[in-house]
Amino acid sequence: MKLLQLIRFKNLLLIALVQLLIKYALFPSLSMNINGNELFVSTSLTHFEFLLLMLSTLCIAAGGYIINDIYDIEADAINKPDKQIIGKAITEEKGYNFYMAFTVVGVVLGFYLSNLVGESRFFGIFVIIAALLYIYATFLQRMLLVGNIVISMLVGLSLIIVGIFELLPAITLENSFLQTSMFEVLFDYAVFAFIITLIREIVKDIQDVDGDYKAQLKTLPIVIGKNRAAKTAFGLTILAILLLVYYLVSFLYMQQIVVIYFLITVIAPLIYIAIKLFTAEHKKEFQTISNLLKLVMLSGMLSMVVYLVIK
Known part of the structure; x- marks a missing residue:
């Protein structure tokens, strides 16, 4: 049970769910009529190969959570003493062993998958992800905003990697426009x-400011203060709202069900989060905002099902 908590199994389930939604909801939802023929998005992975992609991603992510907790022992002792696992329930040495096991398994699965589908060059993606997670834990998280941006990029990459393996190898002259359009979506x-994760990372830094200060981390709230960091998160939330509204007006205005779904489950909660960020002062308030952002991420990804239903 402690190991499941250590690898953040709930977060891993969310990653798995999103990747499943991409393959089995988003990709089948887009088709295009060309010269009287309806073309559907072509994918290249079998169910087994897709399972390998998921397992590789999840193992590398689990390793990233473990190595991050190992290097956050000092900060976590202050920020979340009741939830600290490394150094209490699991020794630091065992933590390293678990980190190595998950990371090696993830990278090896990535190597096997890349060669199995005849795209050996894709193997580098898994190595880069694993390396960035280690560098983040040991170095980047101590740099102002750099660590937050790297983690947010890796979350976005957990989606993009599905498109890299599924869409790119299946591109032909006939379907290139459709495949490219799906990759853009x-x-x-x-x-x-990326944006929602970046906001949440800043909010989490505000929550953890006391422990991070003792650990000599240069997080945004430590450098510019909690209030200004909260206002930065507020600004990013407003940006997310504006981008979503622009996207709905420009591309989805004909799909009324999709527009209504986004307005109710994504934009409305983001407006509430923006208001809370502008007024929040206490740690519990930022914890609530962090949880709401996770729900917004989930509801945003679940919109892929809506596309499939209304097709």
Whole structure:
């Protein structure tokens, strides 16, 4: 049970769910009529190969959570003493062993998958992800905003990697426009995931400011203060709202059900979060905002099902 908590199994389930939604809801939802023929998005992975992609991603992510907790022992002792696992329920040495096991398994699965589908060059993606997670834990998280941006990019990459393996190898002259269009839609989802994650990372830094200060981290609230950091998160939330409204007006205005879904489950909660960020002062308030942002991420990704239903 402690190991499941250590690897943030709930977060891993969310990653798995999003990747499943991409393959089995988003990709089948887009088709195009060309010269009287209806073309559907072509994918290249079998169910087994897709399972390998998911397992590789999840194992590398689990390793990233573990190595981050190992290097956050001092800060976590202050920020969340009741939830600290490394150094209490699990020794630091065992933590390293678990980190190595998950990371090696994830990278090996990525190597096997890349060669299995005849795209050996894709293996580098798994190595880069694993390396960035280690560098983040040991170095980047101590740099102002750099660590937050890297983690947010990796969350977005967990979506993009599905498109890389599924869409790119299946491109032909006949379907290139459709495949590219789907990749652009997937990229838009990745941008959404990036922005929401970046906001949440800043909010979490505000929550953890006391422990991070003792650990000599240079997080945004430590450098510019909690109030200004909250206003920065507020500004990013407003940006997310404006981008979503622009996207709905420009591309989805004909799909009324999709527009209503986004207005109710994504934009309305983001407006509430923006208001709370502008007024929040206490740690519990920021914890609530962090939880709401996770729900917004989930509801945003679940919109892929809506596309499939209304098709």
